[in-house]
Amino acid sequence: MATAITFDTRQFISTLRSAGVEEKQAExxxxxxxxxxxxxxxxxxxxxxxLETKTDAFRAEIKAEIGANEQ
Incomplete structure (x- = not known):
């Protein structure tokens, strides 16, 4: 599942403009x-x-299978 990150384009452009970047380039x-x-x-x-939960469950299954095969 992806998550959205808020990106303020006006602030980004303003920051670039303040640093001397031309408006077209900043945009x-x-x-x-x-x-x-x-x-x-x-x-x-x-x-x-x-993912951690699934990995832990998979690890437990593998350990159980290895234990069963060692007997």
């Missing part, structure tokens, strides 16, 4: 960053906990 950087952000998928804390 292009802002658009490129926003597009890249929209294409990425980030795991939430819940996603990670879910």
């Amino acid at each position: 292009a950087f802002s658009n490129a960053f926003a597009n890249a952000q929209n294409e990425s998928e980030l795991a939430t804390k819940s996603d990670i906990r879910n």
